[in-house]
Amino acid sequence: MNRKRIALITSLIFLSDCSIESFNPLKNDLKNDVQAVSQSHKKKTSDKYPDISKELDITSMEQYSSNVLFMNLTLRNFHVKDIYLDDQGTYHLLLTPLKTSNQYFVTTIKSNKTIKIGDKITIQGFINGKVKVHDEYSFSSKYNGKKAVSVIVDHFEIN
Structure with missing residues (x-):
């Protein structure tokens, strides 16, 4: 109406x-x-931020083109695999849906709370296409060259 x-x-x-x-x-x-x-x-x-697991196959994001990966979604209880805190106090996070998963998501957030590797985080935001992890992300070198999905955060909660 x-x-x-x-x-x-x-x-x-x-x-x-x-x-x-x-x-x-x-x-x-x-x-x-x-x-x-x-x-x-x-x-x-x-429904502004539907659960990603109900919209996409999060175990294999390779099947989707970057053109498809532009939508609002919720990443619920994702695991922090690697982290980098820059000079401005911004956390750069490498996330996975499961602890043992090799499907990566990258994002940046500002938080007053300390975030550690292994923490679980729920993010509501915008999926912003595919990227490759490289040195500029300042993650561990073992993640260089790995494919990831970029996420712009609107709201987050550390679980």
């Missing part, structure tokens, strides 16, 4: 409640429409 229709329905409900106290067959239908609209709005906000 568009905003004009919602405003019209809301005003009609208000007017029908104020002016007519007798039986009004439209009253219940209009209230049901408004309730349906409010429920669909709640669903949209919670």
Whole structure:
């Protein structure tokens, strides 16, 4: 429903409640429409960051082209494989969905809490295509040349 229709329905409900106290067959239908609209709005906000495991095969991101990997997602309970804290206090993280996984995700965040290798983190953000891990990331050299998925963080929580 568009905003004009919602405003019209809301005003009609208000007017029908104020002016007519007798039986009004439209009253219940209009209230049901408004309730349906409010429920669909709640669903949209919670679906802004769907769980990555329900949208993509996180064990093999190689099957997706970089063009496909541009979407809002939640990375739930990902493991911190490697970490680098730069001079500005920004954490550069190398993440995996499972402790033993070799599917990597890279991101940067600012946090007042200390983050350590092995911590679990949940991130809501934007998947930003594929990258290769190289020296500029300042991760351990064993990760150089590894393929990863870049993530821009909107919100995070250290678990």
